Structures are given as structure tokens and as C-alpha cells.
Amino acid sequence: DAKTTQPPSMDCAEGRAANLPCNHSTISGNEYVYWYRQIHSQGPQYIIHGLKNNETNEMASLIITEDRKSSTLILPHATLRDTAVYYCIVRALYNTDKLIFGTGTRLQVFP
Amino acid sequence: EAGVVQSPRYKIIEKKQPVAFWCNPISGHNTLYWYRQNLGQGPELLIRYENEEAVDDSQLPKDRFSAERLKGVDSTLKIQPAELGDSAVYLCASSPDFQREITQYFGPGTRLTVL
Numbered sequence: 001d002a003k004t005t006q007p008p009s010m011d012c013a014e015g016r017a018a019n020l021p022c023n024h025s026t027i028s029g030n031e032y033v034y035w036y037r038q039i040h041s042q043g044p045q046y047i048i049h050g051l052k053n054n055e056t057n058e059m060a061s062l063i064i065t066e067d068r069k070s071s072t073l074i075l076p077h078a079t080l081r082d083t084a085v086y087y088c089i090v091r092a093l094y095n096t097d098k099l100i101f102g103t104g105t106r107l108q109v110f111p
Numbered sequence: 112e113a114g115v116v117q118s119p120r121y122k123i124i125e126k127k128q129p130v131a132f133w134c135n136p137i138s139g140h141n142t143l144y145w146y147r148q149n150l151g152q153g154p155e156l157l158i159r160y161e162n163e164e165a166v167d168d169s170q171l172p173k174d175r176f177s178a179e180r181l182k183g184v185d186s187t188l189k190i191q192p193a194e195l196g197d198s199a200v201y202l203c204a205s206s207p208d209f210q211r212e213i214t215q216y217f218g219p220g221t222r223l224t225v226l
Contacts, residue, residue, distance in 0.1 A: 034214075043115070043202050043217030044154065087153060098144065098167065099215060101153025 004088045009106040012082075018075040020105050022088030025069040030092045033064060035073045037084040038104070044087065047073065051093075078109045113137065115218035117203050123224045129191035132221045136185070136205030143180060144215065145188050146202040154202050160186065193225045 005023040012018040024033065034049040048055055048062045050071075055062045061074040075082055087104040091097070116135040124130050136143050141162050146154035157176065159167040162183040171178065175194070180186040190197055200222050204215040 041219070043204070043220050044215075045217065046214040049214075098146075098156035098159060099154070101155070103151070103153055 003100075004090060004102055006086075006088055006102060006105045008103065009108070011108050011110060012075075012078045014080060014109055014111050015077055018078040018082065018107055018109070020073040020075075020086050020088075020107065021070065022073070023070045024088070024090045027068050027090050028092075031090045032093050033062065033068075033071045034089040034091060034099075035060070035062065036087045036089065036099070036101075037082075038087070039081075039084040044099075044101075047086075078107075080109050080111065083107060083109045115203055115205055115216055117201075117218035117221055119221055120219060121222050121224075123226065124193055125226050126195055127192040129189065130193050130223060131187055131189045132201050132203075132223075134186045134188070134203030134218060136203070137207075137216055140205035140207050140216070141183070142206045143186050144204040144206075145178060145186070146204065146217075148200040148202055148220070150199070157188070157201075190223075193223075195225050198223055198225045 032049050032051050035047040036044040038044045047059050048057055050062045050064055064071045085104040085106050087101050089099050118133050143160040145157040147157050148154040156170055158165055158171045158178050160180045163180055176190055178188045200220040202217055202220045204217045206215045
């Protein structure tokens, strides 16, 4: 699996959009970009994934650049409950292999 | 739908003692994973099961760690004897049939402290 690079920490005001970047310059053509988050004292939670088109679900939006070398996870209206470590992972779909987590981005949402 | 269940949530033991963690995956999920998460790090895979079969245990320290998944449902991870460096959170995850879109669903983890 390709490696990813994320900033170690970010802050965001409550109610504002949180934009979390991820670089994955060595991503392969069959690899998807996945985002998970881990709230304190909980296991990681799946957020969203995508291949090359922008994706949106009830939790977040995922914007992937045209060359697929980077992506941004957007939480449109951050709340205090969104405070967590966010992990960007690339892996092939239909792959039951392990998830390779980096150290992620610690997002702190403040009032 | 119930999530992945793990027990205990917390465990404190002295070094050289044995310890066991239990996981019940989401019903119908054939693939089960055990991860270990050290403080400040992302989770790292210890072992992956497809039904009853351990298909990837390359990262499992086999001298002291063992795991089983009898009947292809719940699973137990054991450490004997525990060392100070085993202090970590042990996470269990499961995922559905590989022919469908894959996400891994994680349990809350067991926080192990070895004194």
C-alpha cells in the first residue's frame, strides 16, 4: 500500500469547515483513498472513501485531485464531537488485507 | 445492528502474568482482525482471520502471543507471559465478505497496562 503524509495537528472553530489534507503521491491506479477517525478511547471509525471522483456522505466530503496525488477531507460544519485523530489510508478495493495507519492528523475543534 | 464487542475494556497485570482478550465481531462478518495500538501511534495489524483460518499472522510475536477463532465467529488473543512493552490498546475489527465493498469496523479496544 502507498504511504500517506498528513499534518500532525490542526485546529478548527466550531461551526466552521475543517479541511484535512493528505498527500499520497505514490498511489497506484487501483488504490482508493480511505479516511478513518479515532475519537479518544474508541476504535477507529470509517468515514468515507473514493477513487478519483469527489464523494460526499452524511459525515464528510472527500475531494481528490485530478492527478490523485493528494486529497482533502472536509467536515462542513465541525462540532466539538469531531475532535479526533483522522487517518488517511490508501488501499485497493476488495482487499481484505490490513489497513496501514500512519500517525494521522489530530483535529482539535474549539468553541 | 450491534457493533464489534470486546472485553475487557481495561486490564492491569504484572509482568510475566498471562492475559486474554475476547472479541465478538459483527454478525456475518467473515474477516476478523486484531490490531495493536501503541500510545501516539496508529494501529498495527497482529493477525487476520478469514473464517477460522489465520491468513496473515506475520506480525504476531509467536513466542508469547497466540490467537484463535474457533467456529469462525468470536476470537481470543492471548499473551503469555506479558512484558512491559506489551502495554497498548488491543483492537479487534471485522469486515464483510470480500466480494462487497470493504470497510473495517472496529471495537472499542482493550487497554492493557503491564506493571
